Amino acid sequence: MSQAAALPETIEPVSYALFDQDFEAFTRKLGDSFRRWGFxxxxxxxxxxxxxxxxxxxxxAFFALPEETKLKYKLPVAGQRGYTPFGVETAKGHQHYDLKEFWHVGRDLPxxxxxxxxxxxxxxxxxELPQFRQRVGWLYGALDAMGLKVLEAIATYVGLERRFFxxxxxxxxSILRLLHYPPVPKDGPHIRAGAHEDINVITLLLGAEEAGLEVKDHDGRWIPINPPPGALVINIGDMLQRLTNHRLPSTTHRVVNPAPERRGFPRYxxxxxxxxxxxxxxxxxPGCVDAAHPDRYPEPITADDYLQERLREIKLA
Known part of the structure; x- marks a missing residue:
């Protein structure tokens, strides 16, 4: 499917209602947005x-627990399950750690x-939280299922069979990350999330109550992403960028510190x-390689080898 002749200069929301009403239109609008922005x-x-x-x-409620209680759930599995404390994850190539703590939920295997x-x-x-497993587990399943629907549109957009993925x-x-960015008391070298690209296939993000997410445009400008309330923000990860030979870009993004009047508010x-x-x-x-776009990655790599390589770079392995 060809890129639209003129794409918008802001990220226009795409209605999921089109998925059933007009899948071709949904695919075109979503794919064009990914191709333009990576988001x-x-x-x-x-x-x-x-x-x-x-x-x-x-x-x-979890992040409000005492530190010693949260640390009971810090596991020796390099942050892939349970709790990762404040001051650990550091964006690739950055000296200063991110201002965040988080909880990871992964896939249950038989x-x-x-x-x-x-x-x-x-x-x-x-x-401590008897309903945490059921409520957070529901969110994992819901976003996992929505991700499959998005991948149907992406497969169609790049000329693959609809259910290729x-x-x-x-x-x-796949990992659901529950993120807590505490209040930022003063200026300093650390920000909530340093400029980075995601490692994975796609990321699905429910809009945060507090602003801060920015995406880096082609000309180096940082553009705020302020989705409508309740909307999903979705971005291409490095694995899909590699698979599509950069036809779908994994775009640099970050979470900046709040304006002075919002420094006392956490972000989730x-x-x-x-x-x-x-x-x-x-x-x-093969469909993403031609004379004008030679294969950038002639040597294939397994998803886990790629993941482990990247986790080491951000101090989570």
């Missing part, structure tokens, strides 16, 4: 707001599954990092 915004997605609010409520050696069981703060992500090492968000199955071989799609 897209979906409104009317149908995720029940009361269930989203309940999951975010559990998130806020007994004996071939990925159990590197995808551990989840942990849950059942003693289903068997590549059905046991993917819930990105879902959708991943390929660990043994999926990321090999450039």
């Amino acid at each position: 897209a915004v979906i409104c009317d997605h149908g995720l029940p707001q009361e269930k989203v609010d309940a999951a975010i409520g559990e998130t806020k 007994p004996g599954h071939r990925f159990r050696s590197h995808m551990p069981d989840n942990v849950w703060p059942d003693a 289903e068997p590549t992500v059905d046991f993917g090492n 968000s819930t990105p879902f990092f959708l991943h390929f199955n660990s043994d999926y071989l990321i090999r450039t799609l």
Whole structure:
């Protein structure tokens, strides 16, 4: 599908209602947004707001627990499950750590599954928050299912069979990250999230109450992303950029510190990092290679090898 002749200079929301009403239009609008920005915004997605609010409520309740209680859930699995404390993750190439703490939920695997050696069981703060598992677990499943729908449109946009991605992500090492950015008391070298690109296939983010997310445009400008209330922000990750030979770009983004009048307010968000199955071989799609666009990645790599390489770079492995 060709790029539109003139694309908007802001990220225009795409209604999820088009998915069933006019899939071709949904695919074109979503794909053009990804191709222009590396980001897209979906409104009317149908995720029940009361269930989203309940999951975010559990998130806020967890991060309000005493530090010694939260640290009970810090596991020796390099941040892939449970709690990662403030001051650990550092964006690739940055000296100063990000101003955030987070909780990770991963995919539950059946007994004996071939990925159990590197995808551990989840942990849950059942003693402190008895509804956390059910409410946050619902959000994981809802975003995982929505990710599959988005991938149907992406597959169609780049000329693949509509359900091409289903068997590549059905046991993917996908992570729901519950993020807490505490209040920022003063100016300093650290920001809430340093400029970075995501490692994974696509990221689905429910809009945060506090501003701060910015995307770097082609000319180096930082453009704020302020989606409508309740909308989903979705961006391309490095794995999909590699697979599509940069036809769909993984765009640099960051979370800046708040304006002085908002420094006393925390920020919460819930990105879902959708991943390929660990043994999926990321090999450039033939349809994304031509004389004008030679293959940037002639050597394929498995999704897990790529992930582990990148986790080491951001101090999570």
